[in-house]
Amino acid sequence: MIKRNISIKNIFFLILIALLIIPQTRQQIQIALHTMIAKINPSLEKEDAVAKISSYNWKLKDLEGNSVDLNQVKGKVVFVNMWATWCPPCIAEMPSIQKLYNDYKDKIEFVLVSNEKQATIKSFLEKKNYNFNTFIPQTQIPQTFNVKSIPRTFLIDKEGNIIIDESGAANWNSQMVRNTIDKLLKD
Incomplete structure (x- = not known):
């Protein structure tokens, strides 16, 4: 009986490893794992x-090719x-960002930034049915942001204070984020 349990666990583990090695399934498994992680609220x-x-x-x-200044x-x-x-992890948190954007697009500024080609970004957004504002950097990112990995998200108040600084996937449509x-x- 013990040998059977061990072999079932080993088979499951080998299948998981194989799926992670195969390029066609690796990203889907990673997205699924990060989607579970993205249920966590940012702090x-x-x-x-x-x-x-x-x-x-x-x-x-x-x-659309229009220049925008963060100022x-x-x-x-x-x-x-x-x-x-x-x-x-970026893909995993996008549905929560879209939901937040749907409700707050007229109240706060959304600045989503990717340094990929315009056509790549447009194709991804259209395929996923996302319509949030996305930008491509034209100059060096301000040092204040200090981005070393993605996704990296900041919620900034009217005075320029960084209220949330989150690395990794998070649930941006949580009640805590909405309350914040x-x-x-109001402030």
């Missing part, structure tokens, strides 16, 4: 650890997300 920054945006000088281009969002509540179409945004809009 608020501790009051004594809140960083402030030192510079909004960042030139971006929207998917245009200064003084507003801003949701900034760095992502890529090939990134499983509602509070920031």
Whole structure:
């Protein structure tokens, strides 16, 4: 009986390893795993650890080719997300970002940034039915953001304080995030 349990576990483990090695299934499995992880709420920054945006000088281009300056969002509540179409944790959190965008697009600024080609981003967004604002960087990202991995997301208040700084997939449509945004809009 013990040998049978061990062999079933071993077979399951070998199948999982094989699926992770095969390129066609690897990304889907990674996305599924990160989707489970993305159910976790992002955490608020501790009051004594809140960083402030030192510079909004960042030139971006929207998917229609229009130049945009991050200075245009200064003084507003801003949701900034760095992502890529090939990134499983980024893909895993996109549905929650879309839901948040649907409800808050007229209340806060959404700045989703990918350094991929315009056609690649457009194709991904159309395939997934996402319609949030996406931009391509034209100048170096401000040092304040200090992005070393993606996804990386910031929620910034009207004074430029980084209220949430989250690396990795998260549930951006959680009640905690919504309550935080509602509070920031009232302040």
